[in-house]
Amino acid sequence: MSVYRRLFDAVIAVVLSAVTIAVTAPVVPGLAQSLGMLIAATFYFSRNPWGSGDGDRINDRIDDLYDRYLPV
Numbered sequence: 001m002s003v004y005r006r007l008f009d010a011v012i013a014v015v016l017s018a019v020t021i022a023v024t025a026p027v028v029p030g031l032a033q034s035l036g037m038l039i040a041a042t043f044y045f046s047r048n049p050w051g052s053g054d055g056d057r058i059n060d061r062i063d064d065l066y067d068r069y070l071p072v
Contacts, residue, residue, distance in 0.1 A: 013040035
């Protein structure tokens with residue numbers, strides 16, 4: 001896996017974390033940051049954030065998108 005793909009995975013994880021924090025902070029402010037970090041880590045380290053049994057298929061689709069849009 002190239003450095004660009006890992007970097008892009010990290011950017012997606014940061015966006016997921018920020019959105020989660022923004023959505024949950026008004027409801028449960030004490031839990032928002034932890035939940036956002038948990039979701040970001042789940043995406044980054046597993047690349048199967050939804051927990052379905054189709055993890056390989058989801059990762060293949062993500063890799064196909066990376067092949068299409070990332071130059072390296």
